[in-house]
Amino acid sequence: MTGREALPHYVESTRLQHFVNYEVVGKSALRVQRWRDQWKLATRRPRPDSPLSPPLRCVAYMKEIMSRHYLEGRYAAGVRKVAWVTSGAPTEPLQALGYFLVYPENHAALCGVRRKAQSIAEEAEHAGWSRDICSYARTDIGSMLSGKTPAGRLPRPDVLVCCTNICQTVLHWYRVLADYFGCPLVLIDTPFLFHEAHEHEVAYVKRQIEDMICVAEEIAGKSLHEKRFQDVMANARRGAELWLEILNRSQHRPAPMTAFDGFIHMGPIVDMRGEAVVVAYYERMLAELDERIDRGIGAIKNERYRVLWDNLPIWFKIGDLSKWLAERGVNVVASTYTYAWGELAPMIDPDHPLDSMARVYLHPILNRSTGHKLESMKRMVDEFELDGVILHSDRSCKPYSLGQIDQRDRLVKKLGVPALLLEADHNDPRDYAEEQGSNRLEAFVETMEARA
């Protein structure tokens, strides 16, 4: 491309829209919104009747970052190449190539938090997708078919990148997306690790990442710049390290944040890892947590029991559950789910990006055995000095949930830790029986009380 005259008219107009609506107006409006949020947070009177401490101040920044990301998405098509990627996909090369990344799972979670998931999922169900498939997939397929989204608009993908390190479901789901959008689907197939990774498994993943880079370069019309790639990797590592530090701060008593906070604050590490803004944000968050620790402020006012959450959150219930538990002195201080984006930080090596990526992306907790997950839970029970474990038996997420019955059994019988299997779904309110759930949680709290 030698001059701007060469650009077709529609490209000019999308660039203009991107510039005006996102770069100029959007970013400024979101900054103003953040100032207002900060002001509100700073001037809000503490509510003596609330069992929760006031929210972290940094939440205003997180809202700005995430909103900016989704806002840019509205105007990204035609300006930046767009890749839709699974949450465990090796995205660093795509970041370095300037792709705008859409995480359908995160988008579905957003729909869940805003309590829009059911009505959007029903669009997919009306089109024939069964209620027995993952509710993230149903939510996004429903959004794709109907255009309904709380994010305004999602840009069409130029490429889909599907990595099976979280489940096989994503491959079935992305095949549906590929059929609908008619765009290339890049598969990064990651053999499930029943034991330690074998070299041929690492080599296989590495080779696929290399192939992905070739496809991504071709679509982007440019080559991957090595230095830029290493910078992204360095940011990814630093972001993941900070995230891990943040989560580990909850080893303090009282814990300065809850796992429910973690579910919300994980947005940047999932959606934007590799970007400098993520590092800056988590530095800010860590500093605020340290300040809380210094001042002895806990995320809940009366922390009596410390609990681990296993599996995805129940997005549509996060606020209610967090308050309900806090009222009973229960702080959910850790979760296997949020840990997944931090625990592999030490494996990321910016000097050997491809080798380390191959290893990192093979090792998420969801790509490892049920026994490994139990060991992780045991370790967390120990390190976080936990009094109990809630295992969310997530109807939608079989890879995370199968194995929980035996894991719970071992936690109770071998470790003597009260553990509850809570039947629900991460995004579909129809699969959560309110009364039954409360009764079971009530009994769980009583068990911890009896042991205290």
Add this chain to the structure above:
Amino acid sequence: MSTVAGHAPSFPSRREVIEHVRALGREVVAVMPIHYPRAMLRAHRLHPIEIWGPPRVPRVEGSRHFQAYTCDIVVKATSFVRSGGIAGTKAILVPHTCDALQGMASVLGDFLHPEQRVLTLYLPRGRRTSDRDFLREELQRLGAKLSEVSGHQPSRADWMEAFEAEDAADAALADLYRRRERLAVSDRHFYQVIRAREYLTAEQFCEAATAVPEGNRPRTGVGLMISGIVAEPLELFDQIEALGAHIVGDDLACGFRRVYSTSMRNDPFERSASRLLKGPPDPTCGTPVRDRIEALQTRMRALGARGLLVYDPKFCEPELFDVPLLRKHLHEAGFPVLHVEFEMGETLPHQTLSRIEAFVETLS
């Protein structure tokens, strides 16, 4: 072995097969669905007997380990394993077919510790060179485990003998499908033979396949294609015939999806990998939906099918994702689709029958 037209075929029982293979110096390995390298097992002096449920086994014991939203194949197989159903076998091989079987393999190995070795095999979801190369090495890894199980390291001659026998059985299976129109047997009989591949030796299967009589057995009514994982109970075929329809072909995981193309590569692992990657479209192998639809359309036209019956065990995600697109595209091509989900049992629920009946009526 009786193969009189219209009568049920009679094969050696599983127990008889086990005794037979033991007499040949082979040990038995229980195998979960769907794809695995048969010749490799044979070369290692092992004989596979597959577990698809079984339908008659209750879910109760398996339900102590898997949630209610887990498919019957996994839950019932776990019940079966826990109740001593695979006693006397040396190992259980769980190919990585889906998230549910992944969970089963992991729970077996990590928590239930059956007396058999739990072996796994990761099947790549692509058909690229990288997938073939990976699968070759993955099979090599499995081969080492099989040697540990059987105590036998296959010689070149073992490999040749195993490929020859299993290729012949694969060819016999493909030939059965090719000859279906000319075979003078009911659909139930036909599928009993097809599914006997799940436990017979290669030679026994070839014999059973060639014994299926040809002749004039006019097939009346509407021709249907059946798709899904496994058609249970076999009574389904009788009922379909009673409703005035018949099965012209299938896209079943326990059936046509295992009609592999033979590979002639020299390296035994490469040859096994190549065979596994050369099967018909299968969502559990990551086949793009369009490829599956095109293959179905072509076969349905060629076989004279009027509609597609998709018959799936409940909670089978790999199948469920494809259904709306199968329905849409096949409908546009003039082939109505009925999707039925079933709970594995020994009888066919009335409601299922009524739905199939209504479907057949609309096609008549």
